[in-house]
Amino acid sequence: MSSSAAPDPTRPDTARFKAGLEDVVAGTSSICLVDGVEGKLLYRGYDIVDLAEKSSFAETAFLLWYGRLPQKAEFEQFLKDFRGSIELPEQTSMILRLFPRHATPMEVLRTAVSSLGHYDPDSGNTSQEAALRKASRLTTRVGSIIAASERLRQGLEPIKPIPGRSIAYNFLYALTGTDPDPLVERIFDICLILHADHELNASTFAARVTAATMSDMYSSVTSAIGTLKGPLHGGANEQVMKMLLEIGDPAKAQAWVENALKNKVKIPGFGHRVYRTEDPRATVLRKYAEQLGKHTGNLKWYEMSRVVEQAMGDWAQREGKKIYPNVDFYSASVYHCMNIPTSLFTPIFAMSRITGWTAHILEQWANNRLIRPRAEYTGPKGLKYTAINER
Numbered sequence: 404m405s406s407s408a409a410p411d412p413t414r415p416d417t418a419r420f421k422a423g424l425e426d427v428v429a430g431t432s433s434i435c436l437v438d439g440v441e442g443k444l445l446y447r448g449y450d451i452v453d454l455a456e457k458s459s460f461a462e463t464a465f466l467l468w469y470g471r472l473p474q475k476a477e478f479e480q481f482l483k484d485f486r487g488s489i490e491l492p493e494q495t496s497m498i499l500r501l502f503p504r505h506a507t508p509m510e511v512l513r514t515a516v517s518s519l520g521h522y523d524p525d526s527g528n529t530s531q532e533a534a535l536r537k538a539s540r541l542t543t544r545v546g547s548i549i550a551a552s553e554r555l556r557q558g559l560e561p562i563k564p565i566p567g568r569s570i571a572y573n574f575l576y577a578l579t580g581t582d583p584d585p586l587v588e589r590i591f592d593i594c595l596i597l598h599a600d601h602e603l604n605a606s607t608f609a610a611r612v613t614a615a616t617m618s619d620m621y622s623s624v625t626s627a628i629g630t631l632k633g634p635l636h637g638g639a640n641e642q643v644m645k646m647l648l649e650i651g652d653p654a655k656a657q658a659w660v661e662n663a664l665k666n667k668v669k670i671p672g673f674g675h676r677v678y679r680t681e682d683p684r685a686t687v688l689r690k691y692a693e694q695l696g697k698h699t700g701n702l703k704w705y706e707m708s709r710v711v712e713q714a715m716g717d718w719a720q721r722e723g724k725k726i727y728p729n730v731d732f733y734s735a736s737v738y739h740c741m742n743i744p745t746s747l748f749t750p751i752f753a754m755s756r757i758t759g760w761t762a763h764i765l766e767q768w769a770n771n772r773l774i775r776p777r778a779e780y781t782g783p784k785g786l787k788y789t790a791i792n793e794r
């Protein structure tokens with residue numbers, strides 16, 4: 404047999420393989436641009452800095468799903484439908500009472516969101532209009548699930564949301580039963596805008612992989628929630644707060660960070676697969692962390708974060724590494740100043756990112772092809788089977 408046999412077309416192209424699929428382009432999308440060099444993030448062409456300043460989470464959801472900003476009249480109708488479906492189906496409310504006390508909020512969210520699929524009147528309808536309705540219902544209900552299950556965890560009765568109010572208002576209201584401070588509500592809404600989408604991050608990729616099998620929207624979002632839960636992804640904001648609480652005092656922050664880095668500990672809230680400069684979401688959140696700290700008379704967490712950032716910056720410069728704060732770093736002190744329990748930080752990420760997940764699911768279905776990559780086989784070959792008694 405000649406040694407110059409034609410290459411096997413079914414063999415994976417291992418030359419382009421990179422661990423963690425780093426820099427591998429796995430599809431096209433017109434939803435979100437992450438510019439890791441310039442430190443820019445665009446949703447449907449709009450800079451998130453502009454959206455954070457001028458838009459609302461509801462309008463951002465519209466933008467992600469429909470690909471453009473709404474006209475006034477259509478937005479009013481959209482808001483009516485969007486905010487009107489915030490109440491949970493009775494059965495999902497009942498399911499929330501059955502979880503064991505040790506179930507984490509992300510585990511509860513994963514199962515409760517999955518249950519919503521059973522009670523959605525559009526569950527069997529595969530049209531694009533029905534998919535948009537499901538995306539809208541899912542988005543409004545995630546916050547209701549998180550707030551209700553937190554109340555139950557604290558031994559309190561859930562509070563019914565007020566249809567017609569914003570998602571941010573209702574989430575903060577349903578947690579405590581009191582009207583949120585308008586500045587707190589606005590900054591929370593901005594946090595939801597900033598977390599709404601981020602191209603093919605791990606959870607969005609998981610959602611698209613599931614959607615590409617022509618599975619349903621609830622299954623796709625459930626896959627995404629399971630993926631977001633990990634500490635290398637959405638779980639990092641909780642780890643940031645745990646770190647700040649452990650440090651306890653801005654005066655101790657520098658030594659704490661230096662010691663952690665000496666012991667090769669990764670500092671949560673820093674580093675990113677794509678950004679080689681500051682994550683633009685961190686830039687926006689830093690400003691609001693300071694504003695909120697001043698407003699609530701609790702600047703300690705912001706000040707401590709600044710010291711951690713400075714210590715990380717000095718270390719990264721010495722080591723020649725491009726590591727900067729990411730979205731999770733300042734969102735931690737922002738949520739903490741809002742009196743939100745740390746265990747809800749990652750679920751809040753899901754409450755926002757669900758708009759991106761569902762936009763990507765819609766985009767996947769608009770031009771679907773099964774996502775099925777290859778693996779480079781590194782195991783043995785040609786082993787001979789021996790019967791169990793002879794091994």
Ligand SMILES: CC(C)(COP(=O)(O)OP(=O)(O)OC[C@H]1O[C@@H](n2cnc3c(N)ncnc32)[C@H](O)[C@@H]1OP(=O)(O)O)[C@@H](O)C(=O)NCCC(=O)NCCS
Pocket residue numbers: 423634635636637639668669670671672673674675676677724726729730731
């Ligand atoms: C986000 C993250 C998972 C990206 O991972 P990645 O692209 O695979 O990059 P790596 O983990 O390989 O990091 C590259 C180098 O930077 C270092 N590094 C990256 N993030 C770091 C951090 N937060 N603290 C200290 N060192 C860090 C790594 O140790 C590695 O150094 P080495 O080349 O000497 O081994 C990683 O930066 C991380 O774990 N950050 C902390 C968790 C976090 O904040 N996640 C939220 C992301 S939005």
